[in-house]
Amino acid sequence: MNTKERENAILPATDILERSEGFHIFMDMPGVAPDALSIDLEENELMVTGASRYTPASETQGRYSTPEFGAPVYRRVFTLSDMVDRERIKASLKDGVLDLFLPKAEAMKPRRIPISSGELE
Amino acid sequence: MVIDFNTVYDLPKDMDRLFAGILGSSGMAQRRITYPLINVSENDESYMVDICLPGVPAEELEITLAARSLIIKGERKAPEGRYFRQERAAGSFQRIISLNVPVARDGVTAKSENGIVRVTLPKTEEVKPRRIAIE
Numbered sequence: 001m002n003t004k005e006r007e008n009a010i011l012p013a014t015d016i017l018e019r020s021e022g023f024h025i026f027m028d029m030p031g032v033a034p035d036a037l038s039i040d041l042e043e044n045e046l047m048v049t050g051a052s053r054y055t056p057a058s059e060t061q062g063r064y065s066t067p068e069f070g071a072p073v074y075r076r077v078f079t080l081s082d083m084v085d086r087e088r089i090k091a092s093l094k095d096g097v098l099d100l101f102l103p104k105a106e107a108m109k110p111r112r113i114p115i116s117s118g119e120l121e
Numbered sequence: 122m123v124i125d126f127n128t129v130y131d132l133p134k135d136m137d138r139l140f141a142g143i144l145g146s147s148g149m150a151q152r153r154i155t156y157p158l159i160n161v162s163e164n165d166e167s168y169m170v171d172i173c174l175p176g177v178p179a180e181e182l183e184i185t186l187a188a189r190s191l192i193i194k195g196e197r198k199a200p201e202g203r204y205f206r207q208e209r210a211a212g213s214f215q216r217i218i219s220l221n222v223p224v225a226r227d228g229v230t231a232k233s234e235n236g237i238v239r240v241t242l243p244k245t246e247e248v249k250p251r252r253i254a255i256e
Contacts, residue, residue: 015208024202028175030236052235065160095178097236
């Protein structure tokens, strides 16, 4: 990844939501094929990068009206909290949408603390 | 005394980025107002309409060829859950592209790849470029 690509990378539209079993991050990455996607976890930072493989027809052949979308490099960095079980993060890419599933760590699930009666030491 | 703020404030670069953001958004046609985004192109054989529709499966999408227009219609469903952030557009959409040229109606095809749908509308023989032989 050279400097130019890094500068030109755009932030993909993202939904972040919580369900009982964990968090989901949905990202719009139209034109990105599964093999052009990289997800890197370094300490607390999760970096998602994907290069669109969409080839506007004008580049290969023919003429164009005003283009409304292109083939960018998408990049977004998330900071994970300790609530996330890093070992079990799952990702799937379908129809140009990345679904990242971040399960909650077992230790972080709410736990009730039992109270025993007796004298304090 | 000289205080170097460079490590704290990256101002020139931030400003560049701000301007790039402003110019970049107006560079693309009618961003945020229109949905879905499309690219229209043509070659000698056909017209191509590329529709940017990530997350819309083929069965949720309806592409109709009317007398003089191409109608793109569908619904994009928002996933269920408690939202912390919602940036992705959701809901019903429709976009009509007028065709001012005759197309070979039976030859129209649509193909979807990684969230981008390409509709190919072949040109009719009358409008195809034709070399005229000189007698």
